[in-house]
Amino acid sequence: MRLDVNVLGTFYRMAREGAGLAAGRLTGMTGVETRVGVTKLNFMRGSEMRTEFEDGTEKVGVRVELSNGFDGHSLIVFEREAAKRVVETLLDAEIDDEFSEIDRSAVTELGQIMNNGFIDGWADVLGTVIDISTPEFIEGKGVEPFFGDLEEAPDEDDLALLFQSQIEAVGTEIGFRHFMFPDHDTMAEILDRQRDDSHQGIEYDKLDGFDQLAQQGADAVADTATTMTGIDTDVEIRRLNFLSLEAIPEELSDEMLVGVAFEFDGLPSGYLLFLFDEESATEIVEAMLPQAPDDPFGEMGKSAIQELGNIMASGLLDGWANVLDTTIDHSPPEFIRDMGSAVIDPVIIQLGENQEFAFVFDTVIEAEDHRFDCDIYAIPDEDDLERALNDLDVGRIEETPTTAEFGELETDT
Amino acid sequence: MKTYGSEPGTPTTDPVQIGISEFVVTEADTLKAYGLGSCVAVVLYDEEAGVGALAHVMLPNGDESDSSDLKPGKFADTAIRAMLRRMVEEGASYTDVEAKIAGGSDMFEFESFGDGVGRRNVEAAKEELEKLGVPLVAEDVGGSRGRTVIFNAETMDVTITTAEQDTAEQL
Numbered sequence: 344m345r346l347d348v349n350v351l352g353t354f355y356r357m358a359r360e361g362a363g364l365a366a367g368r369l370t371g372m373t374g375v376e377t378r379v380g381v382t383k384l385n386f387m388r389g390s391e392m393r394t395e396f397e398d399g400t401e402k403v404g405v406r407v408e409l410s411n412g413f414d415g416h417s418l419i420v421f422e423r424e425a426a427k428r429v430v431e432t433l434l435d436a437e438i439d440d441e442f443s444e445i446d447r448s449a450v451t452e453l454g455q456i457m458n459n460g461f462i463d464g465w466a467d468v469l470g471t472v473i474d475i476s477t478p479e480f481i482e483g484k485g486v487e488p489f490f491g492d493l494e495e496a497p498d499e500d501d502l503a504l505l506f507q508s509q510i511e512a513v514g515t516e517i518g519f520r521h522f523m524f525p526d527h528d529t530m531a532e533i534l535d536r537q538r539d540d541s542h543q544g545i546e547y548d549k550l551d552g553f554d555q556l557a558q559q560g561a562d563a564v565a566d567t568a569t570t571m572t573g574i575d576t577d578v579e580i581r582r583l584n585f586l587s588l589e590a591i592p593e594e595l596s597d598e599m600l601v602g603v604a605f606e607f608d609g610l611p612s613g614y615l616l617f618l619f620d621e622e623s624a625t626e627i628v629e630a631m632l633p634q635a636p637d638d639p640f641g642e643m644g645k646s647a648i649q650e651l652g653n654i655m656a657s658g659l660l661d662g663w664a665n666v667l668d669t670t671i672d673h674s675p676p677e678f679i680r681d682m683g684s685a686v687i688d689p690v691i692i693q694l695g696e697n698q699e700f701a702f703v704f705d706t707v708i709e710a711e712d713h714r715f716d717c718d719i720y721a722i723p724d725e726d727d728l729e730r731a732l733n734d735l736d737v738g739r740i741e742e743t744p745t746t747a748e749f750g751e752l753e754t755d756t
Numbered sequence: 757m758k759t760y761g762s763e764p765g766t767p768t769t770d771p772v773q774i775g776i777s778e779f780v781v782t783e784a785d786t787l788k789a790y791g792l793g794s795c796v797a798v799v800l801y802d803e804e805a806g807v808g809a810l811a812h813v814m815l816p817n818g819d820e821s822d823s824s825d826l827k828p829g830k831f832a833d834t835a836i837r838a839m840l841r842r843m844v845e846e847g848a849s850y851t852d853v854e855a856k857i858a859g860g861s862d863m864f865e866f867e868s869f870g871d872g873v874g875r876r877n878v879e880a881a882k883e884e885l886e887k888l889g890v891p892l893v894a895e896d897v898g899g900s901r902g903r904t905v906i907f908n909a910e911t912m913d914v915t916i917t918t919a920e921q922d923t924a925e926q927l
Contacts (some may be wrong), residue, residue, distance in 0.1 A: 402897050442896050480758050513770075541900050579812065588814075589775065589776040589777045589830075590813065592776060592791065593775060593776075595791075597790060597791070599919060604864055606864075606866040606867065606868050608868075612868075672868060674867070677865065679862075679864075680900040680901045681793070682791045682793075682794075682904065682918075683790065684776075684790065684791035684793070684902075685792060685793035685902025685903070685919075686792040686793065686863070686902070688776070688791070688793035688795050688814075689793050689869070689873050689874065690860075691776075691814070692794050692795065692815060692877070693866075693869055695814055701902065705876075736759055744906060756891040
């Protein structure tokens with residue numbers, strides 16, 4: 344199947360619209376004011392879903408099977424605590440830790456109404472009727488009870504196209520996530536039907552192949568971080584997201600962020616950011632310098648962070664260039680320390696002149712003892728990425744060693 | 757960010773977050789655009805009528821873009837026109853509307869950014885205001901730091917906080 348950016352854009356809007364419908368219905372039912380959080384198209388591997396889902400919290404879900412015009416599954420998931428709060432609102436009564444039969448059916452009904460909101464949105468856009476099975480109530484921890492038995496849920500190393508939306512109740516801790524697992528053949532057929540011939544699109548297998556290699560590039564970056572800071576690190580999360588440019592800053596926390604930004608030029612060109620929260624950045628400065636400076640973000644600290652960023656950037660982009668058999672140059676590092684979204688909005692503005700959506704290679708590196716996190720955002724120019732991937736020889740994917748090689752340390756001093 | 761279930765005009769205690777490409781017209785709410793880098797916040801208000809609006813603008817020129825019909829709030833020119841129209845519908849009188857703008861920093865000196873993405877946004881906003889004859893009474897634009905802009909429609913006050921200082925400054 345081929346991924347046409349315009350069609351993916353339509354799907355994105357559809358998912359967002361569906362989230363709006365679902366949020367509206369939730370409000371109608373509970374009287375709680377709601378809003379739609381980030382909506383994403385994820386290209387996600389089974390292993391990543393596992394990591395993301397296994398945060399140790401009890402969850403509750405309502406799942407339906409879809410057929411006829413659209414095969415797959417739709418699933419509403421909420422934290423057990425949130426589900427409890429909603430049921431209390433709905434039934435206007437305190438409930439025990441264990442869900443009773445009545446509580447379960449209240450949750451199921453709610454989940455069903457929200458599932459329907461999403462599915463109605465899809466059916467509208469696709470101009471088709473989608474059949475929905477009887478809802479199934481699920482509770483438990485981890486991936487297994489929720490997706491374990493689904494054929495279209497990705498295996499460990501498979502990249503699946505997945506739709507995720509978040510709905511929050513304003514002023515409360517109640518939040519929901521919606522997952523849509525389309526069946527591969529259904530998706531391929533829909534993508535094909537919606538495609539207009541003026542766009543070449545991206546071969547799905549190439550994107551998958553490239554992402555596999557990007558994974559190894561990310562591992563190499565984590566290794567560099569370990570080498571330079573002496574702190575063991577690992578790639579914690581790696582996702583390939585497709586989302587509207589405006590949604591990218593929404594993902595960042597409202598806290599102060601410290602980071603290093605680069606522009607890169609070649610096939611593809613784009614922007615690359617390494618972002619740390621202040622605590623993480625301080626940890627890194629202290630690990631890299633022989634003596635902890637008074638001000639971690641003074642000249643010394645700044646250049647330590649820039650140096651680390653520079654070497655990580657070279658590693659990541661050299662890895663890409665190897666796979667794509669091309670050269671990618673990057674600018675000198677630009678240090679930034681500012682409030683959340685301000686660190687990334689210049690980049691999305693620049694890209695926004697020519698594109699509405701972006702593929703974001705989103706990686707989180709974590710120190711094993713959680714001494715620091717690093718968020719990596721690699722955002723290629725859309726046309727460039729499409730061209731680069733279409734030129735990609737899939738045969739190379741098998742044979743290219745992607746371990747990025749790190750050259751001698753270049754320092755300013 | 758769009759919320760579902762709130763009655764228009766109901767005063768809320770929490771500021772309403774205005775995400776990128778969004779704008780809101782209000783008579784009572786407090787509106788907040790968080791973490792503006794090169795984006796620009798445009799505040800329009802008619803003190804007499806008690807109607808104000810805030811847009812979190814991302815790009816300069818909507819007239820050249822196909823998507824400005826869908827998202828007028830995304831572009832400086834179309835956002836200003838759309839807010840003004842909505843404000844007049846809500847009881848503002850065109851000639852009494854005044855403007856304040858903030859944001860449009862340029863924190864990166866990348867080659868691809870030309871003379872600065874923030875600067876382009878600020879220029880576009882000013883140009884549109886001038887074209888429409890809306891007086892720009894205050895601005896805090898440019899530089900290389902992020903800003904958070906809060907507009908209180910009760911008092912018509914605009915306050916700005918930056919990463920360097922915790923205290924909000926009145927614009």
